[in-house]
Amino acid sequence: MKMLGEVAAWAFFAVVVGVLSVWPRYEIIDRGNAIVSLTFSHAAERVGECRMLTQEELNKLPPNMRKPSDCPRERHPVRIELRSADVVLYEDLLLPSGIWSDGKANIYRRIVVPAGEHDLSIGMNDSGGASGFDFEAADRVDLHAGRNLVIRFDEQSQEFLIR
């Protein structure tokens, strides 16, 4: 009788382990949806123009610090807007990283959209302007359910890649 109890207890333990290791199933996105992933790092324009130092100013500096130009470190925030036709899917103002706000602005977002055809357009302003975009891209994409479409900004070609 005791033996039966032991077997039953261990069997119950095995069932708990077996069941909870696979069940209940977890649904990450609803069926019928797709994902648009927006991910890139971009260094915006600096907030001010560089100024050439005069010879007099240079002479005042220690020899190892005599750079001919004086540039402000701080960068503008990056404004982005992602649309599907007229619907804004995502918009944000990305602050530059770093203590002196002189680093890259980073974005990583996964946006759930209904599967189907989308007229996607993305715009990015990195020069501090209140309106308009410095970089834009648009594409008509057919997103089937479960598709992960990635939008990146390629620093070399200075353009958005929608894949």
Add this chain to the structure above:
Amino acid sequence: MIERVHSIGRGAYELLRRPLAHAFDSEQNPLNYLGALTIFFCWIVLVSGVWLLIFFRTSVSDAFESVEYLTHEQWYLGGVMRSLHRYASDALIITILLHVVKEFIFNRYRLNRWFNWVTGIPLVWMIFALGITGYWLVWDELAQFVAISTAELLDALPIFTDSMAGNFMSDELLSDRFFTLMAFIHLIGLPIFLVFGIWLHVFRLNGPRINPPRRMMAAALLCMLVLSAIYPAISHEQANLAMTPQLLRFDWFYLHVYPLVQRWSPGSVWMLLVGISVVLTIAPWAPPARKTTVAVVDLDNCNGCRRCADDCPFGAIEMVPRSDGTNYTHQAEVDDELCISCGICVGACPTATPFRSKSALIPGIDLPNHSAADIRQQIVGQAIVATSSEPRVMVFGCRDDRQTERVRKAGANVVTVRCMAHLQPSYLDFVLSRDKADAIMLLGCEDGNCNYRLGAEWTEARIARERDPRLRKRTDTTKIAMGWVTPWSNIVDPVKRLDAFCNALLNRDGET
């Protein structure tokens, strides 16, 4: 407040304890070996993991294929090993959870036990990190989800300048070196820290239980093998970063935080996890503070025999060179920080004998507020006068065990000690030879789950005359019942157990 939480926890624990107490003898009850069972499951994970490592290939394209080969082509061994690896990893989460909950609700995390409690917290983090990196290596859809969600979690920390999760947006961004790094973390880095962490977790304990009984190990292994054979672990489809997995068979033991990452922000999840860890870390010092008086050495009666040091479950006694100029070489010294006032050292002291008639009962080591003399006084006070043919049974109960109060309320003559091993065996001889009672029942802690770790073990060994101080040969051990040992442990209710012992004594007397 916290005592209320303990009380509610004990009520819930009872739902598990009762059926298991019926199903198992105390020495085979998994609830008494949760830490050791966890280590045993770690061994299964290690051995099965070594086999998987032999065939595993660390590259984006080959990782999935190599696991598939093990699972399907080599199902008879590699498949079983993979399932064992998976299920033993899951099983140890259950034993860890129960271990933590049990230590908490029975208040075994305060005083000097804070060290074991606090060092256990990073172990839990390491175990989860091992599980998560393990899932990552399979590189199926579940791995893809785990990788992206983990990267999102890590991105919330101010460590990386660029987004780590961005690396998992397309297959071309992912390199083989990444798998090499993950394999290093999972196979070498974390296991080394884990082994060190386990050592740190138990090193302050005297005689830590590293292994469960052999029969329990066999049962646990068999349990995992049968599960592996009936329901082998399999992969999802291969990871495809151009797609998002939709419906996953989810391992809730390891991955339960990931749905929260999806629903809350990663920062909120970190706050939750770190918050829980901080609360657990400071819990040993949370009010109400419970101060205790530690054991005190009396050099006039200490002969430096070191039995107290050998028996102390927490290594709180050290033998140091003699300081009083007597001919003995050593004397016991109690570390106030480590002493938990269990009294086991008093039970080990050969001078803690109640048979002294001329000198006062002051043993070489004693508890000031629950002294050896107090116990003798209790015995004398509880001495049972024969009024009928009923056997007179004196019960010894542990102070912190609820059985003690239950039996006392049922009308039994109960002497309270800190721990069963607080009772030096000569007290048992004293009770029987001085006719204070006809027989003795040692209740011990429920299910033999000693509150001070080794009390039941030492008591059994002393009564069996296998460990000093031994029970005198003249003492009839058939008149002593240890409640946590079969056949008495089969009766879960302590009052019924006592009745059964009385009946057994009556029947035996009838036969003779």
